Each structure stands twice: as structure tokens, then as C-alpha cells.
Amino acid sequence: MLTFTTDALRPQDRFEHWCEVRGKSLFGVTIELERDKRADFSGRFSATPVGSAVLAQMSASSYRVSRTASDIARVPSNSLHLAWQVRGPGHMNIGRDRVQFVRNGDLVFGHSNLPFASTPERTDGFDFFSLKIPVTDELVLGARIEDAPPVALARDASLTRLVGAMFRSMTRDLALAGQFAGDVAHMVRLALLARGRVRPRQDEIRAALHAGYLHAAREILFRDLHRASLTPAAVATELGISLRQLHALFEPTGLSFARTLTAARLKAARRALYAMRERSIDEIAFSCGFDSIATFYRVFRSTYGMTPGDARRIPPQDQPANSANRVATAR
CATH class of the missing domain: 1.10.10.60 (Homeodomain-like)
Structure with a gap:
């Protein structure tokens, strides 16, 4: 597991380091924050391999983040991005005047090579999990996904609950996250099903539904x-x-x-x-x-x-x- 915190840096260096190393180099995004707020910036980050995917956890001060055309050209990534906005709601613009509100607890799913721009609604920071999954034809069952922009999955849908239960299980103890490598494909396929990108009557989808319902059942069991x-x-x-x-x-x-x-x-x-x-x-x-x-x-x-x-x-x-x-x- 890779971990990083801005605490070891001088206050005046924290935001610039976060922008360059965590933002531009690692995630291929552009981060913006008013100059008078930068001295108070703080952030924590970890990255954990989960099979071929990478699970990132971030907690930081609020800022604007975007993935522009130049970011995509500089750091291209044929991958899918599944994110869990634990805390820190905001507005996400995915182009063509399509703006959606991402609430606490929402799951966002889409292809990494498509632009977006997010603006936080509040100034008290955010907590966020991100799963970056390399694309293969086998993983996506031959579905077309290059044009799937990042959007929040329907909050009250049963498929969203299954994906969320699997994500919460994976992130409950990051030291054990690698044990969930076999569930990554199930999460992706359920998210693709929720987005209408794959057909439900496939053996791989049935297996994903079984895994998702098992995680959801266990979650209720542990809760109650x-x-x-x-x-x-x-x-x-x-x-x-x-x-x-x-x-x-x-x-x-x-x-x-x-x-x-x-x-x-x-x-x-x-x-x-x-x-x-x-x-x-x-x-x-x-x-x-x-x-x-x-x-x-x-x-x-x-x-x-x-x-x-x-x-x-x-x-x-x-x-x-x-x-x-x-x-x-x-x-």
C-alpha cells in the first residue's frame, strides 16, 4: 500500500505538491483552489492494488477538479473509474450542458478518458474512494464503453445497492482489500448493467448478481x-x-x-x-x-x-x- 500525507510538507508547499504529484502525474487531472486558501490545504492519500485494479482513498480540503482534453492527451488511460463519494457533495459537469449533483454516498461510474469538471458545494473537505480498473474485452463482455461519461448511478436502484455493498466490503479494511480482487469484475459488470451497456441474461452477469446479493445480504446481517x-x-x-x-x-x-x-x-x-x-x-x-x-x-x-x-x-x-x-x- 502506498500512503502519503501533506503533513510532512511546509504549509506553503502542500497544495502545489498535491496538484503536481497527486493530480497531474498520478490521476491526470487539473486541481484548482483560490490562492488565499492554499496555505490551509491538507490532504491524505493511499493506493492499494486490488488485482489489476488500484483502489485509492483520499481525504482533503475542498477544491475544484477537472479532467480536460489536455489532461487526457497527457495522461491517457483506457480504464474504467468507479468512485464512492463518501463525504463532500458537489456538481459535476460532463459536457454539453450536462451537470449532475453528486451527493454524499453516491457511486460514480464511467470511462477515464472522458472529460469532466467538478465543483464542491461545501468548503469543509471531502472523503472519497476511487477504483481504477484497466479495460479488457473480457471484463466488459464486449460492450462499448469508450463513450460512457462518468455519471452517478441511480441512488435508489437495486443494482446500485449491490455495487455499493461490494465497494463498502472492499474498503472496510484496506489492508485486506486485495482479497476482493475477484469481485472487481462483478462490480464493473453490475455497473455496466445499471448503465444499460450489457445484457442481463449472460452467465457472467448472473455470477455478478449472485456476488452482489451475497455482499448486500451480509451487510444487512452485520448491520442488524x-x-x-x-x-x-x-x-x-x-x-x-x-x-x-x-x-x-x-x-x-x-x-x-x-x-x-x-x-x-x-x-x-x-x-x-x-x-x-x-x-x-x-x-x-x-x-x-x-x-x-x-x-x-x-x-x-x-x-x-x-x-x-x-x-x-x-x-x-x-x-x-x-x-x-x-x-x-x-x-
């Missing part, structure tokens, strides 16, 4: 694991799929929905037991979605080889002592 009443039916209903389809999503993983949920609850409880020693074991168990203390003790000991009380004295590891496949189902 504290609810003892969380059921597969509730997750299926939220995703707009059948209960049978939901269970089919988990079959290839080797863990059923119930076991995945129990494993997530146990992991949350394991961390809380060590970090929140002022809370009782029973309180932590209930807050992590267990509705039976006896069941909690049983599955915890079966998975970690220790009691919840013993776990309060030992820092949690990334994985339990036993394999995830040995996690018992809480019933």
Missing part, C-alpha cells in the same frame, strides 16, 4: 446482528428476493445464513468482552443478538475454546481458535 429477531425472511424481503434465493447465496460459502449470523455475533461479542469490561457478560451477549445466555456460553466455548469470562483477559485475534466452519448455529 444486534437484533435477536433478525431472520432470513427479513433480509430476503429487504433485498427483494425470495427466501430460497437468499439461502442459495450462502451455499457456496460453506456457511449457512444462520451460521454466518452466529459467527458475526460471536466476533462482535468477543471484541466487546475485552474492550468493554465494565459491561456484564449477559449485557454484551444480549447486545450482540443472543436471546439465550446458555446458548451464548455454549457456542462461544465451542468456537473459541474458552469461556466468555476467560476471553475478557485475552486480546481478540482476527480469527477464532477454531475454524469458522466449526461455529455452532445458535438456536
Whole structure:
């Protein structure tokens, strides 16, 4: 992983360095900021390889950014760009008087060799993830994408939710982002489907939909694991799929929905037991979605080889002592 921060530079040098090294050289864009605001500029950046793609994270002071015809000629890139605007809304002009408003949380997708100009709506900075993916015919399933300008995917569309769930999974821990290399093609194909660039009835699209729905189901599961009443039916209903389809999503993983949920609850409880020693074991168990203390003790000991009380004295590891496949189902 490549990381950079302007903190090590003199205040008067920070913006110019960001413009030249991060903007023009790395991304092939033009960055502009009023001169009287440059001394207060700050920015942080990281780049992580995810297969052949590159995942970038940026947090910086607000500025205007554009990719002009001269930028494209200077730094051409036959790649697709999938961006997640975490914070920092603004207006994006993609030419021919086409201006769209990009809100917090929006996903923007398009070809990197097309011009745009973005202007922030606020002055309190931005947080942003960008996935740059080299184009191959296999990746885009032969679709024409050179004329696909960067546009925000429809916020309330089911396909956007699937792409977003995969993006959020990838960026949850950047040290592990490389593990999601196999999902990059799925994200691109779902975004192309959302843009109407590929046909839905292709094996590759079916595989992408399966991966996207699995990530979305897991996201709901992790979000609501504290609810003892969380059921597969509730997750299926939220995703707009059948209960049978939901269970089919988990079959290839080797863990059923119930076991995945129990494993997530146990992991949350394991961390809380060590970090929140002022809370009782029973309180932590209930807050992590267990509705039976006896069941909690049983599955915890079966998975970690220790009691919840013993776990309060030992820092949690990334994985339990036993394999995830040995996690018992809480019933």
C-alpha cells in the first residue's frame, strides 16, 4: 500500500505538491483552489492494488477538479473509474450542458478518458474512494464503453445497492482489500448493467448478481446482528428476493445464513468482552443478538475454546481458535 500525507510538507508547499504529484502525474487531472486558501490545504492519500485494479482513498480540503482534453492527451488511460463519494457533495459537469449533483454516498461510474469538471458545494473537505480498473474485452463482455461519461448511478436502484455493498466490503479494511480482487469484475459488470451497456441474461452477469446479493445480504446481517429477531425472511424481503434465493447465496460459502449470523455475533461479542469490561457478560451477549445466555456460553466455548469470562483477559485475534466452519448455529 502506498500512503502519503501533506503533513510532512511546509504549509506553503502542500497544495502545489498535491496538484503536481497527486493530480497531474498520478490521476491526470487539473486541481484548482483560490490562492488565499492554499496555505490551509491538507490532504491524505493511499493506493492499494486490488488485482489489476488500484483502489485509492483520499481525504482533503475542498477544491475544484477537472479532467480536460489536455489532461487526457497527457495522461491517457483506457480504464474504467468507479468512485464512492463518501463525504463532500458537489456538481459535476460532463459536457454539453450536462451537470449532475453528486451527493454524499453516491457511486460514480464511467470511462477515464472522458472529460469532466467538478465543483464542491461545501468548503469543509471531502472523503472519497476511487477504483481504477484497466479495460479488457473480457471484463466488459464486449460492450462499448469508450463513450460512457462518468455519471452517478441511480441512488435508489437495486443494482446500485449491490455495487455499493461490494465497494463498502472492499474498503472496510484496506489492508485486506486485495482479497476482493475477484469481485472487481462483478462490480464493473453490475455497473455496466445499471448503465444499460450489457445484457442481463449472460452467465457472467448472473455470477455478478449472485456476488452482489451475497455482499448486500451480509451487510444487512452485520448491520442488524444486534437484533435477536433478525431472520432470513427479513433480509430476503429487504433485498427483494425470495427466501430460497437468499439461502442459495450462502451455499457456496460453506456457511449457512444462520451460521454466518452466529459467527458475526460471536466476533462482535468477543471484541466487546475485552474492550468493554465494565459491561456484564449477559449485557454484551444480549447486545450482540443472543436471546439465550446458555446458548451464548455454549457456542462461544465451542468456537473459541474458552469461556466468555476467560476471553475478557485475552486480546481478540482476527480469527477464532477454531475454524469458522466449526461455529455452532445458535438456536
